[in-house]
Amino acid sequence: MPFREINSKMVEATVVPGQKMFSQRGAMLAYRGEVSFTPNIQGGQGGLMSMIGRRVANEATPLMTVEGNGTVMFGHGGHHIHVINLAGDTLYVEADRLLAFDGTLQQGTMFMGAQGGVMGMVRGQVTGQGLFTTTLKGHGAIAVMAHGGVIELPITPGREVHVDPQAYVAHHGDVRNKLSTALGWRDMVGRGSGEAFQLELSGSGAVYVQASEEKL
DSSP states (O other): OOEEEEETTEEEEEEOTTOEEEEETTOEEEEEEEEEEEEETTOSSSHHHHHHHHHHTTOOOOEEEEEEEEEEEEOOTTOEEEEEEEEEEEEEEOGGGEEEEETTSEEEEEEGGGTTHHHHHHHHHHTTOOSEEEEEEEEEEEEEEESSOEEEEEEBTTBOEEEOTTTEEEEEEEEEEEEEEOOOHHHHTTOSOSOOEEEEEEEEEEEEEESOSOOO
């Protein structure tokens, strides 16, 4: 596992020769050993066409390549950090929440309508996350940023999970997600609970929820 949690807002990564990782630019706090930090003009994995795709999808965030032999401490903006380990499946997460990730992971983008149809697209617009999201697939670790601590909620068949769209951080597994509404007449006259929209996740996997309704 390349990341060790120092505290709730800092992680330490072990960098070994012949392997690389990616992190947000400016996220290095301290390091030991012979380590280099190079701006990654492609914004991560996949070459030129993937870079163009991420920029078109507005999922391109400034990244740097980290290589060498040593250890690096990462943190950014005082945000809370949560480490997610993938064992061959896919993580769905907004690009601006990525602090650092293993260079062995395959990076891509996904159209929101592919998970949830029209309501998936509506979800992207309602939450301000747009029509695309970033995917990371394979075996490796990812450090994501959030407001407040993060809890992992398992999703099992027949027991869907409802999440406030603003508190959603990421999810992985064979999961469908869509926006559900609870609009009623009380909402129309301003007497609603303030929870008119929820993100419904069903299938098999897990969703990560932050302890705040504030976006990064």
